Amino acid sequence: MKKKTQVIDQLALPLLIIFSFLLFACHNGIDQQHAIGSVATAEAIALNEPEPIQTIPLERRLIKEGTISFETNDLSETAKLIGQAIKKYNAYIASETENNYSESLSRTIVVRVNAKQFDAFIGDVAKGVNHFETKNIQVKDVTEEFVDIQARLKTKKELEQRYRTLLQLAAKVTEILEIEKQLAEVRAEIESVEGRLRYLANQSTYSTLSITYYKAAPKQIAFGQKFEQGLSNGWQNFVWFTVGLINIWPFLLLIVIAMFFARRWWRKRKTRQRMDASTN
Known part of the structure; x- marks a missing residue:
């Protein structure tokens, strides 16, 4: 009977250590799974959280x-x-x-x-x-x-x-x-x-x-x-010259008539001088 009691006492301490280790590992695993589940939904929670109302005036x-x-x-x-x-x-x-x-x-x-x-x-x-x-x-x-x-x-x-x-x-x-x-x-x-x-x-x-x-x-x-510009300018000058002649045609007519009578008078004078010279 004493031997059985001694055996049980010898096994009790190792069994207690093993049980404590298993309990700690199980608790740590549960914490990790809980953390993984919490962070896995972090983005959804963060995106769905309403933004606090701004009380400070915003700078434009x-x-x-x-x-x-x-x-x-x-x-x-x-x-x-x-x-x-x-x-x-x-x-x-x-x-x-x-x-x-x-x-x-x-x-x-x-x-x-x-x-x-x-x-x-x-x-x-x-x-x-x-x-x-x-x-x-x-x-x-x-x-x-x-x-x-x-x-x-x-x-x-x-x-x-x-x-x-x-x-x-x-x-x-x-x-x-x-x-x-x-x-x-x-x-x-x-x-x-x-x-x-x-x-x-x-x-x-x-x-x-x-x-x-x-x-x-x-x-x-x-x-x-x-x-090309010279030809254009020459034609324009000719046109303006023609237009100028048309504008002064009465004066041109008077000049032509005056020249006609002056030439006629000059011829008569020459003829008279020749006749006087032949008479002398």
């Missing part, structure tokens, strides 16, 4: 873009004035091109200027311009899109954090690979949303103005054009 996000073009008599002077306006309003040149056509020499400058100083900048550039051949200003309100993207970005980042938490709890290789796949997709979406947000922020902070100014080049006429 406006994208301003403009295009102007005009003729100038001095390209260098115009470039100098535009440069002074750029320096005054702390703007910068995004691009600059120059085109030398047969009829004109033109320059195009794309300027980025602070949105709050956009109108004042145009006013300075327009000084000395008598006539704009093109003037087009457009304003686009992207406030709603900006706020929506901010909310989406917040949701995506919360989802990313939940996936990272789940990744720490995962034990199986298949679970780790699946979570890492979902995490990479969420990270790519976050980068895309952040890129769009940065673009809207930049476009609404700095407005864009395209300035084109040109100077008409002196026309160079080729020989063929000169010959």
Whole structure:
């Protein structure tokens, strides 16, 4: 009897340790499954959660873009004035091109200027311009899109954090690979949303103005054009000469009559002189 009791006492401690280990493993597995189930529905919950009502007035996000073009008599002077306006309003040149056509020499400058100083900048550039051949200003309100993207970005980042938490709890290789796949997709979406947000922020902070100014080049006429123009001018001169003769025909008639009588008188005088000479 004592031997049986001793055997039971010897087996009790190992059995207790094994039972405790199994109980801990089972509890840990239940926690992991619960975490997996919670994070698996994280995206759906995050997307379905209603956004809190904004109580703070939103800053309006406006994208301003403009295009102007005009003729100038001095390209260098115009470039100098535009440069002074750029320096005054702390703007910068995004691009600059120059085109030398047969009829004109033109320059195009794309300027980025602070949105709050956009109108004042145009006013300075327009000084000395008598006539704009093109003037087009457009304003686009992207406030709603900006706020929506901010909310989406917040949701995506919360989802990313939940996936990272789940990744720490995962034990199986298949679970780790699946979570890492979902995490990479969420990270790519976050980068895309952040890129769009940065673009809207930049476009609404700095407005864009395209300035084109040109100077008409002196026309160079080729020989063929000169010959054709000479024929045309000669014909026009002949027409105008004929028209002039028609306008002064009464005076021409008087001149012809006067010449006729003068010639007749001159002949009679010559004849009389000859007769007098023969008589003498």
